[in-house]
Every structure is written in C-alpha cells, then in structure tokens.
Amino acid sequence: MQIVLCRDAEEAAELVAARILCRLREKPELVLGLATGSTPLGVYRRLREACQRGEVSFARVHTFNLDEYLDLPADHPQSYRTFMRQHLFEGIDIPPDQVYFPPSEGNDLRARCAAFERRIAELGGIDVQLLGMGRNGHIGFNEPTSSLASRTRVKTLTDKTLRDNARFYGPDETQPVLAVTMGIGTIMEAREILLQAYGSAKAEAVREAVEGPVSSYFPASALQLHPRVGAYLDPDAASLLGMRDYYGRARALQQQLEADGRL
Numbered sequence: 173m174q175i176v177l178c179r180d181a182e183e184a185a186e187l188v189a190a191r192i193l194c195r196l197r198e199k200p201e202l203v204l205g206l207a208t209g210s211t212p213l214g215v216y217r218r219l220r221e222a223c224q225r226g227e228v229s230f231a232r233v234h235t236f237n238l239d240e241y242l243d244l245p246a247d248h249p250q251s252y253r254t255f256m257r258q259h260l261f262e263g264i265d266i267p268p269d270q271v272y273f274p275p276s277e278g279n280d281l282r283a284r285c286a287a288f289e290r291r292i293a294e295l296g297g298i299d300v301q302l303l304g305m306g307r308n309g310h311i312g313f314n315e316p317t318s319s320l321a322s323r324t325r326v327k328t329l330t331d332k333t334l335r336d337n338a339r340f341y342g343p344d345e346t347q348p349v350l351a352v353t354m355g356i357g358t359i360m361e362a363r364e365i366l367l368q369a370y371g372s373a374k375a376e377a378v379r380e381a382v383e384g385p386v387s388s389y390f391p392a393s394a395l396q397l398h399p400r401v402g403a404y405l406d407p408d409a410a411s412l413l414g415m416r417d418y419y420g421r422a423r424a425l426q427q428q429l430e431a432d433g434r435l
C-alpha cells in the first residue's frame with residue numbers, strides 16, 4: 173500500500189482527483205468504481221469543475237457504484253443514487269445509461285447481482301476504484317466477517333454502521349438495515365484503488381487497515397493484498413500509524429525519483 177500523508181483533506185482530494193483526471197486523459201473510456209459518503213465529496217467537486225471547465229469529458233466513461241440500500245427508491249433523499257446525482261452525475265457529461273448501481277429493488281436479486289458483475293467484466297473491468305471506509309473497516313457495505321472473496325450481494329448492516337448512519341434519517345423515517353454491495357473480491361479486481369480517510373474518527377480504522385493483520389474481521393485490511401492501492405490520509409486519520417515517519421520519508425523519496433524522471 174502506498175501511504176500518502178497529506179497536509180489536510182483538501183490536499184488529499186486534490187491528489188486523488190488529479191490521479192483520476194490523469195487516467196481519464198490516458199483512457200477516455202475509463203471504467204470508474206465510485207463510493208458514497210462524506211469522504212469523496214472533495215474529489216467529486218474537482219471532477220465536476222474540471223468537466224465544466226472543458227478540461228475533460230466523461231462522455232465515454234462508465235461508472236459502477238459500490239453499494240445501495242435495499243428497497244430505497246432511486247429518488248429517496250438518502251439513496252446513493254440521489255447522492256451520486258447531486259454530487260457528481262448532474263455536474264458532468266456522462267450519459268445516464270453508462271451509470272450502474274448494484275440492483276437494490278425488485279426480485280431476482282442474486283441473478284441481477286451476477287449480471288452487474290458480468291457488466292463490469294464486459295467493459296473490461298474497473299480501472300480505478302474510489303474507496304472510503306467505515307469505522308469498523310467496512311468497504312462498500314462489506315461488514316466485518318464478509319468473505320475476502322465475496323461478490324456483489326445483499327448484506328445485513330451491523331449495529332455500528334446503522335448507528336453511524338442514523339443521523340441521516342428523520343425520526344419518522346425507516347432506516348434500511350440491508351444493502352446490496354460489491355463484494356471484497358469484486359473490489360480487489362479493480363486495477364487501481366484510491367482509498368481516502370479523514371478525521372480522528374477514522375484513525376483506529378486506518379491503523380487496522382494499514383498495519384493490522386489481514387482479516388475478514390476488518391475488511392479494509394484485504395487491501396494489503398492488492399498491488400496498487402494509494403491510501404490518502406489527513407494528519408488526524410494517520411495519527412495512530414506506528415510507521416508514520418517512514419511513510420512520509422518514503423513519499424518524499426518517491427517524489428524525488430518521479431521528479432528525476434526515473435519512474
């Protein structure tokens with residue numbers, strides 16, 4: 173894992189967005205894996221702005237979101253489809269039929285989850301996957317003890333995740349307890365993964381994911397087995413890392429090699 177210690181969340185979002193824009197320029201038909209939550213908002217704003225300035229086009233891009241709540245209608249204020257429309261899709265030139273979410277309404281969910289996976293494969297696989305993580309280490313909605321080889325499927329949310337997300341629901345609104353999520357095996361097939369984590373509430377999770385043992389009990393630790401993960405952290409999220417000094421030094425040396433044109 174490449175640990176990128178950033179000055180703050182703004183610098184991290186700038187680096188992640190720059191990476192995606194660079195990949196998009198190299199490959200206009202990029203396949204992007206997308207995440208929801210507060211963490212990727214700075215990246216989405218930068219992608220919208222770059223598109224609106226005419227610097228890039230998403231016209232040939234396909235996107236696959238990680239997850240969606242079971243049975244929330246697409247236009248529900250808390251659905252991830254609403255979130256993505258508001259924060260990204262309405263501000264870029266992507267055709268709506270190139271945007272995919274795991275099936276979260278209706279029947280035949282198992283077969284339709286398999287079709288979602290097949291669609292990813294037909295398009296050549298995910299080039300770049302954006303990730304945040306829950307405080308319990310979940311990626312997408314792969315809660316602790318999810319198989320590290322899991323595929324897109326229905327998943328029951330843990331009490332901790334339900335509590336973390338309860339703030340988004342009014343007193344008379346029903347909070348979904350089930351979601352459909354890409355599996356850890358699905359996520360691990362992306363060619364490149366950009367993980368972001370900000371704030372002290374994520375510090376323990378970052379330590380477990382980066383320096384803890386690989387374990388289904390802490391799903392983000394599976395990323396240690398992926399050859400190309402960048403973890404972009406602000407100082408609070410990185411505060412409990414035991415090898416913080418080393419990561420900072422390694423990044424500076426790496427940047428020097430890049431500046432010398434040697435990488």
Ligand code: GLP
Pocket residue numbers: 207208209210211212238239303304305306311312313333
């Ligand atoms: C949800 C999403 C995850 C996301 C996590 C963290 O549970 N399913 O994909 O990473 O929230 O959210 P936040 O970025 O708001 O901390």
